[in-house]
Amino acid sequence: MSDKSDQQSKWNLRYASGASGALPRPAEVLSENRHLLPKTGTVLDLACGLGGNALLLAQRGLQTHAWDISNVAIERLNDLAASQGLLLDAEVRDVVRCPPSPNRFDVIVVSRFLHRPLVPDIIRALSASGLVFYQTFIEDKPADVGPGNPEYLLSENELLQLFSALRILLYREEGRVGDIAQGFRYEAMLVAQNRA
Template sequence: MTHATLSTASSLITQFSWPELTGLKVLDLACGSGRNGLWFLSQGCEVTFIDQDLSALAELTHDKAHQWQWNLEDGSAPPLPQESFDIVLVFNYLHRPLFPQIAASLKSGGLIVYETFTWQQAQIGRPRNPDFLLTENELQSVFANWQPLHYFEGRLSDAAGTESAKAQLIARKP
């Protein structure tokens, strides 16, 4: 994975036809480098970055950026705020116990943007642990009562040509 891959927002975000974004509240959950949330910040959104390690965002100073250094898996983090966000981003992260909190954190009509590895990833690379891999159609099933705007499950290649098995979902909360 190249530095450009780490700092450029996902094509799932940059190629989607977004409505007016200015002023929307976005949660970048398990944000890592923050690349996707930073794209929304540049579009005029207020972005909350959550990760157990926010060192990649240490230089970020912006009045519309909030950083919450939380470990989402060890029970020490407070629950996600309910009905607080217009858009929730989750990329390359899977912790199934958070699904209900993620859904509850979105306002009615808000959008979930989720992309992570599927069970087929174990055949071509890491991660291999089934705890971190979606089963077939799992993401679609978790948000089955939501209005799907985009769904994909299969193999993707990044800018460097590295292949991965992923599921992508953009869906509107009822």
């Protein structure tokens, strides 16, 4: 992986040149499975970008943290949260260098970010019965959407393997099976719970 300043510059450039009008949306793994969220707790949107997940979590009254290496993204998220009257703690942080500490979060959401060596830290960072919501792109996607670099693409069933120490509540990965005009085709999603 390239060093921090490379990653930060790359993502800052993307966020600075992207359209700023559209509201960031939560990933499907969270929006479609929000009924699994606890009523209270401390939660993290890891590599949050513009914070679509963090905003949903904060709207639900959860004590929300959002971390990303891009200061441009974090500034936008802070502005957006303030404009919606939402409380959240958004922080510029390189999660590879500074992963979450053990037993810190009741929920961790990760969408469209993959750094495999971080997975054990994510698992350790869950409280007893804590939940992870994970969604990112797969190798078997039917069209050129999302990253092309295989380092950032999940192989078949890989999320299941990465989080096999946890209780799997939900897994979805469809790839190119059947009618690719329908369904959830480009990514895999998983919700899993730490065994108390």
